[in-house]
Amino acid sequence: MGPVIEIKNLTKSFGDKKILNGINLDIHKGEIMYIIGKSGAGKSVLLKHICALMMPDSGSIYIEGNDIFSISKKELEKIRKKVGVLFQMAALFDSMTVFENVAFSLRRFTKKSNEEIKTIVSEKLALVGLKSVEDKAPSSLSGGMQKRVGLARAIALDPEIVLYDEPTTGVDPILASAVDDLILTLSRELKVTTLVISHDMNSTFKVASKAAMLYDGKFILTGEPEEFKECKDPIVNQFIRGEAKGPIPIL
Numbered sequence: 001m002g003p004v005i006e007i008k009n010l011t012k013s014f015g016d017k018k019i020l021n022g023i024n025l026d027i028h029k030g031e032i033m034y035i036i037g038k039s040g041a042g043k044s045v046l047l048k049h050i051c052a053l054m055m056p057d058s059g060s061i062y063i064e065g066n067d068i069f070s071i072s073k074k075e076l077e078k079i080r081k082k083v084g085v086l087f088q089m090a091a092l093f094d095s096m097t098v099f100e101n102v103a104f105s106l107r108r109f110t111k112k113s114n115e116e117i118k119t120i121v122s123e124k125l126a127l128v129g130l131k132s133v134e135d136k137a138p139s140s141l142s143g144g145m146q147k148r149v150g151l152a153r154a155i156a157l158d159p160e161i162v163l164y165d166e167p168t169t170g171v172d173p174i175l176a177s178a179v180d181d182l183i184l185t186l187s188r189e190l191k192v193t194t195l196v197i198s199h200d201m202n203s204t205f206k207v208a209s210k211a212a213m214l215y216d217g218k219f220i221l222t223g224e225p226e227e228f229k230e231c232k233d234p235i236v237n238q239f240i241r242g243e244a245k246g247p248i249p250i251l
Ligand SMILES: Nc1ncnc2c1ncn2[C@@H]1O[C@H](COP(=O)(O)OP(=O)(O)OP(=O)(O)O)[C@@H](O)[C@H]1O
Pocket: 014, 019, 037, 038, 039, 040, 041, 042, 043, 044, 045, 046, 088, 251
């Protein structure tokens, strides 16, 4: 079987700043691919391309063999149904309750009854360790709780593919470890194909089946986590050890 997600020669610039400069990546069914790289490297930009929320200057992305930048809107909707996304800034709808946020794609993409939706929403909220928050406004929750709601929303439709943008950033270590376990469980039990953007090297080494490091518009290393530990490249080495050299970098 071919890759579930296939990225080919993707390039993207903003003004004269080349952010993605020929990105190639294959993600296979059930794999947990981590994308690492410093702040401003272009990780979230890459994720937005995979969701077809941004168009590249050149290159393609295939999801289950479909070229997402050239298929019809209707076909794209079909693919969107299979992909759950947790954006970096939880991106919850503030005018809606927590319940409505998690129920959003169930209402949009399925014909499930209100009763069924209710059951699924509380099931997903329980999975991320939340209860009795259905009627609250997202803005009344802490950052970590909002992240949990975002996670519940991302997995509401039992997606085959889940994309997470920094799921463990800004959350306490207990939740971070629960998120790691959730990613592993979804992948092992439901064969979900996963892409995680992360700065969290603990999580990367614990969870990733493969990782790719974005640097200067390209993946400078793609491989199993062990290869990152053994890699002699000073840029990779410095990043995974979290060593700062010199002053705070200017983005
Ligand atoms: N819509 C946009 N218009 C112009 N520039 C953008 C846009 N989106 C992102 N950029 C620029 O692209 C670069 C990469 O941004 P991106 O958000 O992908 O970084 P990142 O790797 O996700 O960083 P972080 O780890 O801090 O989240 C940054 O310099 C950012 O300013």
